[in-house]
Amino acid sequence: MTTTDIPRPVDADPEKAVAKKRPRKPVSGNLRRAVPATTLLWILACLYGLPVLWFILSSLKPASDLFSYPLSLVPHNPTLSGYFQAWRSANFSQYFINTTLVCVITTILTVGVSCCTGYALAKYDNRWLKAFFICILATTMLPGEVMLAPSFLVVRNLGLYNSFTGIVLPAVLTATGCFMFRQFFLTVPDELLEAARIDGARELSIFVRIMVPISRPIMLTLAILSFQWRWNDYIWPLLMLNDPDKFTVQIGIQSIVGAQNINWSVLLGASVISMIPLIVVFLVFQRYVMSADINAGLKD
Numbered sequence: 001m002t003t004t005d006i007p008r009p010v011d012a013d014p015e016k017a018v019a020k021k022r023p024r025k026p027v028s029g030n031l032r033r034a035v036p037a038t039t040l041l042w043i044l045a046c047l048y049g050l051p052v053l054w055f056i057l058s059s060l061k062p063a064s065d066l067f068s069y070p071l072s073l074v075p076h077n078p079t080l081s082g083y084f085q086a087w088r089s090a091n092f093s094q095y096f097i098n099t100t101l102v103c104v105i106t107t108i109l110t111v112g113v114s115c116c117t118g119y120a121l122a123k124y125d126n127r128w129l130k131a132f133f134i135c136i137l138a139t140t141m142l143p144g145e146v147m148l149a150p151s152f153l154v155v156r157n158l159g160l161y162n163s164f165t166g167i168v169l170p171a172v173l174t175a176t177g178c179f180m181f182r183q184f185f186l187t188v189p190d191e192l193l194e195a196a197r198i199d200g201a202r203e204l205s206i207f208v209r210i211m212v213p214i215s216r217p218i219m220l221t222l223a224i225l226s227f228q229w230r231w232n233d234y235i236w237p238l239l240m241l242n243d244p245d246k247f248t249v250q251i252g253i254q255s256i257v258g259a260q261n262i263n264w265s266v267l268l269g270a271s272v273i274s275m276i277p278l279i280v281v282f283l284v285f286q287r288y289v290m291s292a293d294i295n296a297g298l299k300d
Helices: 014-021 027-058 083-087 093-124 127-139 145-157 165-170 176-188 190-198 203-214 216-233 233-238 247-257 264-288
Strands: none
Touching: 014 145, 014 247, 027 083, 027 247, 027 264, 083 264, 093 127, 093 165, 093 176, 093 203, 093 216, 093 264, 127 176, 145 165, 165 233, 176 216, 190 203, 203 216, 216 247, 216 264
């Protein structure tokens, strides 16, 4: 009696076959390496989060319990009276509208101008552009207070005092935004632009159709940062505005502070209210901030 050997099926995917032969790393080793890093991150998160948690929970305490001894983290009689008093004592609805208008316009202009500037600094070889970039970076070495007086004189001489334009215009071009876009565009291969030029695309079309879409993560990151900067800005709007109907949120919070005493429950409630838009903006846009595959249009 003869027997025939049945051929074994050959794996269609050689990569899977090689992967099966590779020895797997022990799970315990990976776990031992991950535990210290995870523990350190949790410790840092607690160190940063505890003051914020204390701040939010303190806003729920009555004024009489804020400085009672011994201090307690959790309020015994939580109340929202500080929030209601803060909203009623100041024209917060108008302050929110003013601040939102300033932040949205400034953020859009900052992202657009920084994107154009960063592209020119990264993809055009010119010594004057390099000198201009050095001048932009030099502004980061100066304290912001040093620039207040000359900026105020320029804006006042332009007739923009006590206007939203006077707040928006000096904040349009930022060294951080130009640096972020320049460093990102430097990582984009020049072959991608050369291929578009060979296909007959013009420079404006290359910038709008290729560079802008792949820089979306940087645009959204800068948009979040710019919105946060303008929302928390206090000194410049305080210098530029003298009309209460044009005050921003931060000036409105400062107006709650009295000359003789401070109602801490109202002040804490107003401060928490001012944080809500920033948290909402971050939670909405953080999932769009992801790495872009800039080599997707190139062949190996």
